[in-house]
Amino acid sequence: MKLKLLVFAGLAEQLGGSAIDVDIAADKLTTAQLKSHLIEQFPQAAPALAQSYIAVNQTYAEEETPISERDEVAIIPPVSGGEPQPMPETGHELxxxxxxxxxxxxxxxxxxxxxxxxxxxxxxxxxxxxxxxxxxxxxxxxxxxxxxxxxxxxxxxxxxxxxxxxxxxxxxxxxxxxxxxxxxxxxxxxxxxxxxxxxxxxxxxxxxxxxxxxxxxxxxxxxxxxxxxxxxxxxxxxxxxxx
The missing domain is CATH 3.90.1170.40 (Molybdopterin biosynthesis MoaE subunit)
Structure with missing residues (x-):
């Protein structure tokens, strides 16, 4: 399975770019398996990868979420932390x-x-x-x-x-x-x-x-x-x- 992964922030610096290609010898793949593969492929980034989540089609994914080559897949390192009922219509982008x-x-x-x-x-x-x-x-x-x-x-x-x-x-x-x-x-x-x-x-x-x-x-x-x-x-x- 060939995937193009989106990568961000300090993790992109460790992996060598904001988009990386991976080729995994498997017909089926879950997010947990992808994460394990990345940790093995990029041992220098293992601590950051261990804390990261995988997003599939712009949604945080659970560990057993399946991934296909058609999906948009992103590796999301911890975001920048510090220390549906419809909303009323306003006419503006909220x-x-x-x-x-x-x-x-x-x-x-x-x-x-x-x-x-x-x-x-x-x-x-x-x-x-x-x-x-x-x-x-x-x-x-x-x-x-x-x-x-x-x-x-x-x-x-x-x-x-x-x-x-x-x-x-x-x-x-x-x-x-x-x-x-x-x-x-x-x-x-x-x-x-x-x-x-x-x-x-x-x-x-x-x-x-x-x-x-x-x-x-x-x-x-x-x-x-x-x-x-x-x-x-x-x-x-x-x-x-x-x-």
């Missing part, structure tokens, strides 16, 4: 990924509603100092179609958990200098309690399942940062996000 600077007011405008008395905008920016280390720049990369799909999934989850609540999220890719915005999550609701809770849920869930990675660039080096909130399992129910 999930967005951009290479351009983000305008907070434009994201917030997507969720403003005459029946909502509370709105919140969570703004994530590049900070200069982390544990005493000076950051000069963040570089963001995404598996864009799957990132948009999982962002839309989160927006739907919020509609289920907090009926009537609207959520929009925009994430920036590429270079984000110190002080500039990397992500904006806007939430509105008839009452403030649901708006606060939904905002917290959205950012925690985004950091759990959305395939976006960041590279911290310092004065004396750089490092891809993955999930930092304990064992990473994007297939778990609600990904461990707070209710």
């Amino acid at each position: 999930a967005e990924i951009t290479m351009d600077p983000i305008a907070v007011e434009q994201v917030t405008a997507k969720v403003l509603h005459p029946n909502h008395g509370a709105s919140i905008a969570f703004i994530g920016t590049t900070r200069e100092l982390t544990h005493g280390q000076r950051t000069t720049l963040l570089e963001y990369e995404a598996y864009t179609p799957m990132a948009l799909k999982t962002m839309q999934q989160i927006i739907g989850e919020i509609g289920d958990r907090y009926p009537g609540t609207l959520c929009a999220m925009t994430h920036r890719l590429g270079s984000v200098p110190v002080g500039e915005i990397s992500v904006v999550i806007a939430v509105s609701s008839p009452h403030r309690d649901a708006a606060y809770d939904a905002s917290r849920y959205a950012i925690e869930r985004l950091k759990q399942i959305v395939p976006i990675w960041k590279k911290e660039i310092w004065e004396d080096g750089s490092e891809w940062k993955g999930h930092q909130l304990g064992p990473w399992n994007p297939t778990a129910a609600n990904g461990g996000a707070q209710p």
Whole structure:
């Protein structure tokens, strides 16, 4: 079986590119078998591969999910973590990924509603100092179609958990200098309690399942940062996000 695998972030650097070809002597293949094959083929990347998940056709796959040559297969290293009831129609794309600077007011405008008395905008920016280390720049990369799909999934989850609540999220890719915005999550609701809770849920869930990675660039080096909130399992129910 011949497969072309999409690879991202630091794992792509270890495997030698953002797309790799593998040829496996098997007529049938599961994601678990593919992962074992990759660990054997790329022993230098074994620790990173062991923590990674496989996505098949832009969906996180279980270990026994079958793979065919027709599938779009991606190796998803831990995403960039930090420390369906339909949504009301707004006429805007509620999930967005951009290479351009983000305008907070434009994201917030997507969720403003005459029946909502509370709105919140969570703004994530590049900070200069982390544990005493000076950051000069963040570089963001995404598996864009799957990132948009999982962002839309989160927006739907919020509609289920907090009926009537609207959520929009925009994430920036590429270079984000110190002080500039990397992500904006806007939430509105008839009452403030649901708006606060939904905002917290959205950012925690985004950091759990959305395939976006960041590279911290310092004065004396750089490092891809993955999930930092304990064992990473994007297939778990609600990904461990707070209710």
